[in-house]
Amino acid sequence: MAEKLTTIGFDADDTLWQNERFFRLTQDRFAELLADYAEAGHLHDRLLAAERRNIGHYGFGIKGFVLSMIETALEVTDRKVPGAVIAELIAAGQEMLSHPIELLPHARAAVEAVADTHRVILVTKGDLLDQERKLAQSGLGELFDGVEIVSEKTSAVYARIFARHGDGADRAMMIGNSLKSDVVPAIEAGGWGVYVPHGMTWALEHADEPEGADRFHRLDDLGGLPALVAAIG
Structure with a gap:
């Protein structure tokens, strides 16, 4: 099961x-x-x-x-x-x-919806001060049970994060626009990986979709996330 x-x-x-x-x-x-x-x-x-x-x-x-x-x-x-x-x-x-934050479509609604039933964690990489600024300006900060700003996203990093904030990677899902950083290593750690493509992705973040991975899902936008989470159970 x-x-x-x-x-x-x-x-x-x-x-x-x-x-x-x-x-x-x-x-x-x-x-x-x-x-x-x-x-x-x-x-x-x-x-x-x-x-x-x-x-x-x-x-x-x-x-x-x-x-x-x-x-x-x-x-x-x-x-x-x-x-x-x-x-x-x-x-x-x-x-x-100093550029103002512009939330993507369905971002707030998706986080709010799953935060009602699950622990939600922000996992991002980049400059510490800049990421903290963006989170503060986004208005989403209070919705997260934990925030991790890391130097790199690997399967080992996801395993540690989901062990620290949850019940392990095998009971966790990672959602993001980068197959290389958000999706593939989360699946390799034992979790679900949900790919939400963005119209622009940095060349160094390109990767192939993980063929045959049972826990891989692709959504057109975050609007479909609550239904996917409900279907997984």
């Missing part, structure tokens, strides 16, 4: 509120500022390579993104990038760090 679902984890960025859209807008501005030195496609590839290199140093989030933009600007201009461009990149990062 299947274990009863008791604990539900939610990803934050691009699952409960908009995030990647602001990175894309800033990246477009970055391309405009460096247009005299590199074409947009090449610049995008160089920036992505810098972000991949720098995750181990800076982690995930806006601060690492800005530092990667500055590093890329220095590379493509042979260290001749004007100081005014660096200043604009820093200002763009500061603007991102």
